[in-house]
Amino acid sequence: MCNKRVRILKNLKSRELGDDYMNIGVVGTGLMGSAIAHRLIERGFRTFLYNRTKERAMALVKKGAIQTEYPSDLGRKCDYVIISVTDGIAVKEILFGKNGLVDSKNRKLIVVDTSTVLPEDSIYCANLMKKKGYSIIQAPIMGGPDPTMKGDVISIVSGNKKSIEKSKRILTSYSKKIFNLGIKDGAANFIKLALNLNIALIAISLAESIVFVKKSRIDPAIFLEILNSTYFRTGLSEIKGPKMVKNNFEPKFFLKNMLKDIQLLNDCARQNGITLSFASQAEQYFRIASNKGYSELDYTGILKLFGEFNNLKLSR
Numbered sequence: 001m002c003n004k005r006v007r008i009l010k011n012l013k014s015r016e017l018g019d020d021y022m023n024i025g026v027v028g029t030g031l032m033g034s035a036i037a038h039r040l041i042e043r044g045f046r047t048f049l050y051n052r053t054k055e056r057a058m059a060l061v062k063k064g065a066i067q068t069e070y071p072s073d074l075g076r077k078c079d080y081v082i083i084s085v086t087d088g089i090a091v092k093e094i095l096f097g098k099n100g101l102v103d104s105k106n107r108k109l110i111v112v113d114t115s116t117v118l119p120e121d122s123i124y125c126a127n128l129m130k131k132k133g134y135s136i137i138q139a140p141i142m143g144g145p146d147p148t149m150k151g152d153v154i155s156i157v158s159g160n161k162k163s164i165e166k167s168k169r170i171l172t173s174y175s176k177k178i179f180n181l182g183i184k185d186g187a188a189n190f191i192k193l194a195l196n197l198n199i200a201l202i203a204i205s206l207a208e209s210i211v212f213v214k215k216s217r218i219d220p221a222i223f224l225e226i227l228n229s230t231y232f233r234t235g236l237s238e239i240k241g242p243k244m245v246k247n248n249f250e251p252k253f254f255l256k257n258m259l260k261d262i263q264l265l266n267d268c269a270r271q272n273g274i275t276l277s278f279a280s281q282a283e284q285y286f287r288i289a290s291n292k293g294y295s296e297l298d299y300t301g302i303l304k305l306f307g308e309f310n311n312l313k314l315s316r
């Protein structure tokens with residue numbers, strides 16, 4: 001682009017330039033936030049970042065993103081802000097903490113929260129944001145960093161109808177499909193927690209099968225090949241399974257975050273008088289694995305725990 005055009009663009013607000021010049025902010029540059037920001041940069045959005053630990057955003061800055069000091073700075077510069085942080089405490093800090101997004105005073109801003117959090121936290125945030133004159137929607141994601149970078153994840157959305165409509169262009173930049181659950185705040189979070197229970201239990205069952213086959217002195221790669229030839233195969237057995245049999249637990253979704261999600265699900269179930277026996281057991285196993293020091297592994301590292309229960313040392 002010639003210098004003159006760059007100067008003209010700098011003097012215009014993105015809103016006056018149309019969609020292609022939208023400024024998008026990403027809060028949280030962990031595994032998922034980084035993947036979202038990466039995708040946005042690739043798709044040509046002007047991308048701003050905020051991360052509590054500044055160094056974690058440097059790789060994206062090298063790719064062209066602009067790092068801000070505080071969430072409030074990000075809010076002032078952007079039309080949309082996508083949040084991808086660990087939990088509800090972090091989301092509240094980003095929105096309402098010192099120099100938080102609401103301090104931006106940009107009431108045209110639409111906040112898209114992709115974090116996996118308790119439904120009640122999302123409801124609290126949506127109500128308080130509304131009271132302060134801002135808009136936030138829930139948009140948790142099914143799929144990890146690699147599919148996010150390919151625009152291949154599923155987004156589940158709930159909240160303010162107009163804001164969902166307006167956010168679709170952003171959501172479709174990294175999602176292949178969007179499920180809109182309507183205006184009930186928190187609805188998307190209930191579904192997301194239920195989906196993650198499914199993933200946790202499949203990972204546990206795959207891990208126990210691999211241990212059983214290994215202890216029987218049969219190559220687990222054969223077990224996996226057969227499983228993946230049947231209709232009992234899953235995305236997990238096809239994509240993560242081959243890594244599990246090679247004891248490759250490079251994190252795409254930290255085990256500590258899977259523990260967090262199962263804990264949220266169980267807390268939510270208890271509050272609503274629901275008994276989930278396998279979910280309670282899954283929480284125990286992920287907690288033991290975390291206490292043993294496997295927090296920073298991929299959640300499929302649960303295999304190491306079941307290996308240890310059977311005196312099976314698993315290392316690469």
Ligand SMILES: NC(=O)c1ccc[n+]([C@@H]2O[C@H](COP(=O)([O-])OP(=O)(O)OC[C@H]3O[C@@H](n4cnc5c(N)ncnc54)[C@H](OP(=O)(O)O)[C@@H]3O)[C@@H](O)[C@H]2O)c1
Binds near residue numbers: 141
């Ligand atoms: N990874 C996946 O496959 C996946 C898929 C779907 C959904 N999710 C969900 O997406 C969210 C992010 O996951 P992730 O995998 O990116 O996790 P991650 O790599 O552990 O990153 C967590 C992010 O949250 C920030 N954070 C945590 N506590 C904070 C606080 N109190 N204040 C400000 N920032 C805080 C961290 O900042 P620092 O760098 O400063 O610690 C970091 O940017 C989680 O809710 C997770 O459950 C993950």
